[in-house]
Amino acid sequence: QRMRHFVITKIVQPLFLISFGGMVYFNFEILYRGYSHISMIICGGICFVLSGMINQVLGQEVSLVSQMVLSAIMITTIEFITGVIVNIMMGLNVWDYSDVPYNVLGQICLPYSLIWFFLSLICIFLDDLIRYKVFDEEKVRYKIL
Numbered sequence: 001q002r003m004r005h006f007v008i009t010k011i012v013q014p015l016f017l018i019s020f021g022g023m024v025y026f027n028f029e030i031l032y033r034g035y036s037h038i039s040m041i042i043c044g045g046i047c048f049v050l051s052g053m054i055n056q057v058l059g060q061e062v063s064l065v066s067q068m069v070l071s072a073i074m075i076t077t078i079e080f081i082t083g084v085i086v087n088i089m090m091g092l093n094v095w096d097y098s099d100v101p102y103n104v105l106g107q108i109c110l111p112y113s114l115i116w117f118f119l120s121l122i123c124i125f126l127d128d129l130i131r132y133k134v135f136d137e138e139k140v141r142y143k144i145l
Helices: 001-034 039-058 065-087 110-135
Strands: none
Touching: 001 039, 001 110, 039 065, 039 110, 065 110
16 A cells, blocks of 8 residues: 555656646647647646645645746746757757847746746646546645735
């Protein structure tokens, strides 16, 4: 019983959440831009898991707005790291925000960070719903501010 719980919580659950979040991100990009790249599955999956973990780690006392701010910062950071590796170091040129105002090395920009703030709400809700319905975790009670 202990081994089963360990396998589910430490291996199956993270892999499921990374895969789910990655595929949602990948498909969202295809709908929005018309294309994506395999690296976005990994980037999106990590972003999804990190966004969902905020209330797991910090507790349900953390407001949704605070979770969204932290999530936007984490997503922007992961996107920057991914961009440096995939676009700059590997030269794959998956995206380039050089023409967007307030960009850093063409890999991240303020307008997209603001978009991540709002989209993170969906990630937070979806993560909590999956944890509740699929992995039988406690139902989250949200605090707006």
